Amino acid sequence: MSKDVYITGAAMTPFGRHTGTLAPELAQAAILRAMDDAGVQPKDIQAIYCANVLGGMILGQVIVRDLGFNGIPVYNVENACASGATAVHLARHAMLAEQYETVLVFGIEQLTALGGGTIPLQRNDAMTDLYATAGMVLPAVYAMRGTRFIAERGASPRDLAAVAVKNRRHGALNEYAQQRKETTLDEVLASRMIADPLTLLQCCPSQVDGSAAVVLSTKRGSANKPVKVLSSAVVSGLREGARDDILDAEITARAARVSYEQAGLSPKDVDVVELHDAFTIAELLYYEALGLAAHGEAVSLLHSGATALGGRQPVNPSGGLLAKGHPLGATGVAQMVELTWQLQGRAGARQVEGAKVGLAQCTGGGIAGVDHAASSVHLLGV
Template sequence: MQDIHITGGAMTRFGRHPGVLAPELAQQAILKALADAGVGVGDVQAIYCANVLGGMILGQLVVRDLGFRGIPVYNVENACASGATAVHLARHALMAGQYDTVLVFGIEQLTALGGGTIPLQRNDHKTELYARAGMVLPAVYAMRGTRFLHERDAQPADLAAVAVKNRHHGSLNEYAQQRSETTIDEVLASRMIADPLTLLQCCPSQVDGAAAVVLSTRTDRVATRPVKLLSSVVVSGLRERADDDILDAEITARAAAQAYEQAGVAPSDVDVVELHDAFTIAELLYYEALQLAPRGDAVALLKSGATRLGGRVPVNPSGGLLAKGHPLGATGVAQMVEVMWHLQGRAGTRQVAGARIGLTQCTGGGIAGVDHAASSVHLLGV
């Protein structure tokens, strides 16, 4: 099987972009990614557009005026895992030899929604019933947080420390929406959203952004320091049972195990991680699901400083969703751009020194009866 490389990538600043339409935002990321890869529109054989709430045929609308000449455009929606899923599907096409160079981009304009929680699935009566009862995503993660504090003998300050770390990282990232640092006291004193999660422990819901990568099997289109896509896994959630443990993050643990096996690397080989910290509790649960820490040791890992910049395995050096923001369709692609920059030594003041293996993880979808609708894990290496 030919190696698949990320030959270029780019993203826009995540935040509010008043007066800029979603297609314009996506085009900014696309053109920068093509330039970064050193390819033109004529070199791209297929396009994958990840988006959740932008409507039909958004991919074709985005690329209409960029000079692509009738190549296939695939629109991919898989909730928050849409961007990662688009990369996964593009990888399959490259592995099959259907194409040798493709473009993957993600775009979301959440400011157009006017605020509030992200809408859940509306064509399922069970999920609608859950939502009417208050089981929106902040409430679901709050229950996990409450259970975590009880079972792990942890304190609310342990949850808040995740936000402090990621806001510090975000302060170093010119692409992040939130660039101010914070303290544990400020996090705990911010407005309560769903006990024990306060406002600063939830990712911003008012954010726009786009990200793009070029994937290729052609050796003449590989960057000076090539980044290989070592593994790509997307799985769906299993039906929940009455005795399921809400702290297991089973869907992510299952995806991670497959990704490590596929890449032939161990969790201890990973140098940098971008994971789906939509809420502070999520990052702690994913430490364990990704085997960065044994079960029960997530707080100890955080307190040790291992997941901060300068630590053994920095997690969310971009600031993560908590600081960078979470424009749904763009998130999974942006995670890969961030890790690519670290592996190539291009991450500036937030650079993870000597990074050779990176991991990205993104879950997606609130649906009644399963842990999550989807989870993806990718491993990248140089």
């Protein structure tokens, strides 16, 4: 496992409602743009990884059937919201094992096809999971964390709402984001209550379609400045005990430790972060889990301006899930597209100047008795 793996091409579709567009059409748009970005043809691709959560069986094969890939392996990857990141992780492992030199990884989701509502924790029978049986939904899970955070950390609902204000400000600069309108603290707090203390503008949009794609290669390529995948970690949740802290985000902290160790880096080496802010409270918890803030210092870090554009370590310059949107299978790949553009100096008005190292963090799945089902942390660098 001595070869380096690079992102040599990156692309995505705008996230939003793509009425009248089929999921394969969305995915194909991202795929073709990423390949053009990398300067490769179908004959150069040796394997394909398709990340998707709710699109059904063999979606990858359906999407690439007419693109001229000539029977190469297609792997369909589902790992809840971490599906896209997991697909990159698996592809990188195959390349480090010298199975492939150049592969395509893409994520796709069309949530508007579901007709609205919250994403189900489980779609299986009632015996599968206690939370699913009880009707637990993710806004409720994060609302409990938010309530506990406010009670134990001396925080207020305005502190949580400030995350949405920051990320919507960033999203207004991103032509790929679903929500491109800035908001104020008062507007966030006055929006419809979803699960106390989380209001509508503190939850990522549930009606969103989109796709993202990257070309990975052990060859540096020549189309654009290649971005090296410095490390990749995917871990599963541990069984929780009665005294476990729901504010701990243990699974993400564990994935981050693995990823930092692989890369030989520490949190202070990171210049830009794309993290899984499905709800405002999540960003604050992940500041601490990723080592960006010490325990109990997340709110102070946010209000210092360090995680805003122009700050020391901008977090979610894309607008994050709160503004960009969260088409499940595409999210993890889209985070890496954003970081690739940032590290190549191609992010336009939201560019983080001088960025050399980027971190992408994505969690996935809620099941009874664990923090999350999966968490991934990747470090990218130039």
